[in-house]
Amino acid sequence: MKYLFFTLLLAITFTLGAEVIFEPGKVQISNWNGKPLKLEASYSFYWNELLSPGQGPSSEPFFLKGQWANNKTELPPSGYGTYQLIIEWNEIIEQQDIMLRVPSISSSYKLYIDGIDKGGLGVVGKTLRDSLAIVAPHTFFLKRTGNRTEILIQVSNYHDVSGGLWNPLVIGNPNLLLSQVKNIISRDLFLCGALLIIGLFFLIFGFNLLKFKSREYLLFGIFSIIMALRVLLVNQRILPALLLQIPWPFWGALEYWTVYVAVPLFALFIGEIFPRFINWRYKIILIVCLILGSLFTITVPIVYITKLISLLHLYIIIISIFIFLILGQALYFKESGAIFILIGFVIMTSTIVNDLIVSNTSMQGRHLTPWGTFFFFILLVLFLAGHFFKKQEMQTGLSKILQSTNNNLLRFVPLEILHYLGKSDLSQIEVGENVSKEMTVLFCNIKSFNKLSESMTSEDCFNFLNSYFNHMGPIIRKHGGFIDKFIGDSIMALFPDSPDEALSAAVEMQETMTDYNSGRKKAGYQHLKIGIGLNSGIVTVGTIGEKERMEGTAISDVVNLARRMESLTRIFDANMIISEEVFRRLDMLQSYTFCFLGRVQVLGKMENIGMYEIIDGCENNIFEKKRNLAPKFERALLYYHLKQFEDAEKIFLEILKDSPENKATLYYLKDCQKVLHQGLDEDWQGTLIMEVK
Amino acid sequence: MKIYLTLLFLFFLCFTSWAQTLQEGILDARSYDFEKSGMLSLEGNVRFYWNEHVSPLDAFSREDNFLTMPGHWEFHSDGKYPGIGIGTYAFQILLPPSDEPWFLYVGDVSSSYNLFINGKLIHSQGKISQQKENGIPWVEPQYLFLGHQEELLEIVIQVSNFYHREGGIWYLWYLGSESIAEEWYRKTFSLDLIIIGFLTSIGLVFTLISLLNRNYSSLFFGLFCLVLAIRTGLTNNRELYDSLQMISWPFLHRLEYICMYSAFLFFTQFTCVLFSFIPSFFRKISLFIALFFIGTLFLPIKIYTGFLIVFHITTVLIALTIVISLIRHFREDRKRISFFLMAFLLFFIGLLHDYALVTFFIPGQQIVSYSLILFVIIQMGILSSRIVGTFLAVQNLTIHLESLNRAFLNFLPHSFMKYLEKGSANDIKLGDHVSKKLYLLFIDIRSFTEIAERLNPEETFSLLNSYWEKIGPHIRKHGGWVERYIGDAILALFAIDPQEVLNAAIDIQKEIREMNSGEMGHELKMGISLHYGSLILGMVGDEKRMQATVIGDPTTVATQIEGYSKVFGTDILMSEDFFLTLQDPTKLNYLFLGQVFIPGQKKEIGLYGVYDKSFDKELPKRNIVKGYFERGLLKFHQQQFKQAIKYFDETLKIIPDHKTAILYRNYSLKQQDEGVRKDWSGTITMEY
Incomplete structure (x- = not known):
């Protein structure tokens, strides 16, 4: 009853053009034209016997279609036995060459056909020590004579969880079967080449990108190479068949190793692509899986690895679920490319399923797995390329944004000061760096700005200031100077090159103001005057503040005095005042019209400094007037300094007759009169004392 | 020329075997050790009968007439037999005794044949005929199972060729026994297939990538690889022929040529994109190549194959131009050019070898595919390093800009911006x-x-x-x-x-x-x-x-x-x-x-x-004097200076240097002395 299932199982394959009847331990073939034929018969199997041709079996046979260890036979996988199949030919042909393709048999066998020893793979033995395991498909040729062919296969297995035949034998006309095998192998080789080069490429590529924390390319490269290796290890076992001298435990372990490593590697790869959906703990778990899996396959004997095949299945299922979870989330959050990978994955899986169906049933169909895998990998590569270019585009975009931001920011950065600090790399600026250099400092302010601003809204005030600064800024830069800072309505500028440049800038600023005023006059606005003070000397420039809030600045007595001189323009009603220091340094003095204004003493300091007014740049009528007055004023000032106050007073009064509003004259006249009234202090020096902060 | 000959010689060594030759149609292989020396290549003098298909039965009883194989018959007969026509080859091989079945690798025969062994038809390729109309051409190498054989093999091949300008046996044939033949055969096609897989995936990837980044060098490189993948499948072992059996051979032959021309075209364009200094007339080469294209598409095989030599000369000239112009510009980009040059020379040598094979009918395998692989791998390295280089440049720029940005931001009043x-x-x-x-x-x-x-x-x-x-x-x-x-x-x-x-x-x-x-x-x-x-x-x-x-x-x-x-x-x-x-x-x-x-x-x-x-530190004291001081200040404002002074004195007893108290005390004293002005408000004005 036990064998009822097997008895008279008929499988007639019409498409082959042959009639094939399978009986337990027997196949009847008629009308066969040599097309490859799978012998999916029930083979007689004698357990624990290594039958030689002609030797009668001592036990009842089992009837098996494949491996001997299954639920029905209840045989252990390790052991030895003999498969036997008898082919009965219905038509008698004198002679026919037949090729027999023996698929992988676990784990060593010896083949007899019609009593002739055809050899085999490995060494069949009754104990583990006697045997040598080699597993690969192999081809044998036989000459059919008569109407009966007996195939006898002695098998021993101590290395795999499934002993014996894994797939049915195939017979066929040698040329037909060879070309069929060649086609299958060709596809695998093609796939191997394709995956290998992809892997190589990404290995090189990924290695270069590793320093930028883009690990996905390298992972993909390794994954591809492992898959390329795997292609050569499974199915037709191209590599083991080529290197038959290397025994099965090595190849088998390698085959399992590829799975144990490739699966978590792929999960890591997916995780690197969609880093949002994986945290580092899972990554570490995957890495641990990978290491343990690969250690397991390297150290543990192959027989235990295959026994624990359910562990491998669990391993694959869990990691696959994990991969699908990531992909699902990525899909849900509309991450670009997730659908790409999923489609590729589904297509590859469906080709694998297709092939399983094709090989498990006697349906005719093409072997599609290599194409599905190829397609999947090409999709992945494209996805990665897109991923990469998107990243690059993002980087480019980012750097563009940064560039424009920096250009904007640059306006806040005192570039020139940093330049003098000798920084080639602007990002290395530290607080407190400074350098001392001889420079000319220019201060320029709008006289009576406070009054002006009271009559304006804040909006107007800012617009006015900016339009004013926009007129002045370019002039300063044109003459080689730069603006250090704006203080309210004042401009503080530095001229590192020569005081001549600073002075010509100042003159041009005054001239621009004249033009600007004529415009303002037309629009009915108030007339504006600016006062400019120039001083030269050693200035310390540098960065001040703290790391998060820096300013470029210039610190020096020279700066402080220049600032005061600007207010001096108000006292003397002058447009431009330059100090003695500037005066001495000027090369082009003769081209300017100037007037000595006396000496100024800075509070707390002993020395006093001569001040000169530069008359150039005034409006024409004022210029004429001032130029004519200058010699007179200077003479009066000379008398004043020589303490001949009466003479001085006389000339000052004379000047006032012509121009009653000359503030400088008024100032000195007042002082003269004070001295004349109150008498002379002992420490009188004829200087104007200024507090400088 | 010397170098070329030396190279040629080297390749001879690599790809031809000198074992044993056919002499007057007989090869005595009885002492040939297949296990040790590998496959037996069949070359030498064989019987040849022009303009007839001799029956295998009397092929060896005719008068002696010998011709060299392999190589087409016009070449070996010095033009005696025109390329187009029919003929019969016949030769005998004496085999060593063996239990194993024999295998015969039949190299390309143009353009159809029937193969008889010991009088039995083993294989017919295409369909032979006396006239062009009845025949079907098909040129493909075959790996044939001969079965167990007696000591003598009598091989007769009836050939007819009405298509290709070169008729007869083109390439080498090999004979071997089972134990060595299968491995040998598997090796010959394995490498080709890996190369096809290689080129296809590289080609596909680069072509598709070029769509993504609109980079012409990737596009040309990708297409170059793709057409070469197809060409590799169409030459040597002609692996693609199996899947393209429904297509007629003349078409496949045209495809092979077109692949060759377009590969050349894509290659020159790729080089031009890669190195901008290469003369611009290269870009116009496409027009010239188009002539070959059209010729191949519309002319019969026997005519357009005649252009091949022109094409070969053109490619060699252009390749030389490229090499010269690369060397001349070597200094501009040493690293890149030296890599490219190395790859290119490898490729070029392979190309020359193959051209020599074709032009001089030297038996041997085409090797351009293998040298090509090296070329492609090096190119791939160059391209990928270019891509990575661009990426790194952008990345470095970004990093630099970011650090600048950070530095600049320090000058920016951030909080200020918040309010704006x-x-x-x-x-x-x-x-x-x-x-x-x-x-x-x-x-x-x-x-x-x-x-x-x-x-x-x-x-x-x-x-x-x-x-x-x-x-x-x-x-x-x-x-x-x-x-x-x-x-x-x-x-x-x-x-x-x-x-x-x-x-x-x-x-x-x-x-x-x-x-x-x-x-x-x-x-x-x-x-x-x-x-x-x-x-x-x-x-x-x-x-x-x-x-x-x-x-x-x-x-x-x-x-x-x-x-x-x-x-x-x-x-x-x-x-x-x-x-x-x-x-x-x-x-x-x-x-x-x-x-x-x-x-x-x-x-x-x-x-x-x-x-x-x-x-x-004086806070406790300050708390004590707070009352005094406040009362003093109150009195001060109420102009009761006497009481104010009293309170200030109290304050100063505890804290002698209470500056404010001193200030107000002095002020109060002054007010007491001078009397209070009408507009007095008790305001302090600092004197500068």
Whole structure:
């Protein structure tokens, strides 16, 4: 009853053009034209016997279609036995060459056909020590004579969880079967080449990108190479068949190793692509899986690895679920490319399923797995390329944004000061760096700005200031100077090159103001005057503040005095005042019209400094007037300094007759009169004392 | 030419075997050791019968007429037999005894044949015929199972060729027994298939990538690989023929040529894109190639194959031009050009070898595919390093820009921007401004000028910075920001909580005391004033230089109030405006100090001193004198100077250097002496 299932199982394959009847331990073939034929018969199997041709079996046979260890036979996988199949030919042909393709048999066998020893793979033995395991498909040729062919296969297995035949034998006309095998192998080789080069490429590529924390390319490269290796290890076992001298435990372990490593590697790869959906703990778990899996396959004997095949299945299922979870989330959050990978994955899986169906049933169909895998990998590569270019585009975009931001920011950065600090790399600026250099400092302010601003809204005030600064800024830069800072309505500028440049800038600023005023006059606005003070000397420039809030600045007595001189323009009603220091340094003095204004003493300091007014740049009528007055004023000032106050007073009064509003004259006249009234202090020096902060 | 010959010789060594040759149609292989020497190549003199298909039965009984195989019959007969026609080859092989079945590898035969062994038809390729009309051409190498054979093999091949200009056996045939043949055969096609897989995937990838990044060098390289993949499948073992059996052979042959031309075209374009210095007429080569294309498509095989030599010469010339122009520009980009040149020379040598095979009918395998692989791998390396290079350049640029950005941002008044409601520096325009009520905190180092007098500029800088570095964090911690540095002073602004401003001031005073007790070497004192008022924040400058600025009276007032801290001897002073914003002033230790006059202000301003135990050791005493002082101040304002003086004296008994008390006491005395003016309001005015 036990064998009822097997008895008279008929499988007639019409498409082959042959009639094939399978009986337990027997196949009847008629009308066969040599097309490859799978012998999916029930083979007689004698357990624990290594039958030689002609030797009668001592036990009842089992009837098996494949491996001997299954639920029905209840045989252990390790052991030895003999498969036997008898082919009965219905038509008698004198002679026919037949090729027999023996698929992988676990784990060593010896083949007899019609009593002739055809050899085999490995060494069949009754104990583990006697045997040598080699597993690969192999081809044998036989000459059919008569109407009966007996195939006898002695098998021993101590290395795999499934002993014996894994797939049915195939017979066929040698040329037909060879070309069929060649086609299958060709596809695998093609796939191997394709995956290998992809892997190589990404290995090189990924290695270069590793320093930028883009690990996905390298992972993909390794994954591809492992898959390329795997292609050569499974199915037709191209590599083991080529290197038959290397025994099965090595190849088998390698085959399992590829799975144990490739699966978590792929999960890591997916995780690197969609880093949002994986945290580092899972990554570490995957890495641990990978290491343990690969250690397991390297150290543990192959027989235990295959026994624990359910562990491998669990391993694959869990990691696959994990991969699908990531992909699902990525899909849900509309991450670009997730659908790409999923489609590729589904297509590859469906080709694998297709092939399983094709090989498990006697349906005719093409072997599609290599194409599905190829397609999947090409999709992945494209996805990665897109991923990469998107990243690059993002980087480019980012750097563009940064560039424009920096250009904007640059306006806040005192570039020139940093330049003098000798920084080639602007990002290395530290607080407190400074350098001392001889420079000319220019201060320029709008006289009576406070009054002006009271009559304006804040909006107007800012617009006015900016339009004013926009007129002045370019002039300063044109003459080689730069603006250090704006203080309210004042401009503080530095001229590192020569005081001549600073002075010509100042003159041009005054001239621009004249033009600007004529415009303002037309629009009915108030007339504006600016006062400019120039001083030269050693200035310390540098960065001040703290790391998060820096300013470029210039610190020096020279700066402080220049600032005061600007207010001096108000006292003397002058447009431009330059100090003695500037005066001495000027090369082009003769081209300017100037007037000595006396000496100024800075509070707390002993020395006093001569001040000169530069008359150039005034409006024409004022210029004429001032130029004519200058010699007179200077003479009066000379008398004043020589303490001949009466003479001085006389000339000052004379000047006032012509121009009653000359503030400088008024100032000195007042002082003269004070001295004349109150008498002379002992420490009188004829200087104007200024507090400088 | 010498080099070429040497190379040729080398390739001969590699790809041809010298074992045994056919002589007068017989090969004695009885002593040939297949296990040791491998497959037996069939070459030499064989019987040949022109213009007839001799039956295998009498092929060996005819008169002797010999021809060399392999190589087409026109070539070996010095033109005696024209390329087009029919003929029969026949030869015998004496085999060693063997149990194994035999295999025969039949190299290409143009363009159809029937193969007989010992009188039995083993294989027919295409369909042979006497006239062109009846025949079907098909040229493909075959690996044939011969089965177990006796000692003598009599091989007869009836050939007919009406298509190709070269008729007969083109390439080498091999014979071997089972044990060696299968492995040999598998090796011959394995490499080809791996190469096809290689080229296909590289080609596909680069072509598709070029669609993504619109890069012509990738596109041309990808297409080059793809057409070469197809060509590799169409030549040598012709692996693609199996799957293309429905297509006629003349078409496949055309395809092979077209692949060759387009490969050349794509290659030159690729080189042109890669190296811009290559002469521009190269780009026009496509026109020239188009002629070959059209010729191949529309002319019969026997004519267009004649162009092959022209094409070969063209390619060699162009390849030489490329090499010369690469060498000439070698200095421009050493690394890239040397890699390319190396790859290119490898490829070129393979190409020359194959051309030589074709042109001189030397038996051997085409090797261009293998040298091509090296070329492609090196190219791939170059391309990928280019891609990575671009990426790295962008990335480095970004990193550089980011660091610049970070450095620049330090110059930017961030908090300021918040009030202008600007997210990034890009949004800031000149004239942006906002009016806002803010808390001001003004810090000034007392008598810094005197300290600075003793220091050189560098020391001044570092001294100032060391203070500012410590103070800045306190300001930020309490929600404020530094608006500007004015020499030895800081103006900081706060937006929200006056209590926080106060805490900041207290922390700063504490910090300064800690710094003074440290190893600074300078005993610095700072006065802090707190004020509240309406300010305009805005951007001023011109297009090259921009600055955030605060405009408004309160800044002046805050500066001026600070001046009183020295007069009153208080470390922290608050204005009345600030005091009134405090939620719960009773928690503080404060003291009303009277009213002061600030120039330019319409009203006098009340000032409050703030003390904290963290920096004021005299706080308990201050709490005791608070009552006296306040009563004294009250009396002072009520113009009862005598009582005021009494209270101030009380104060001074406990704290002898209570500066405010001294100030008011002196003032009271003065008032007592001089009498009170009518407009007297008890306001203190600082004299500058």
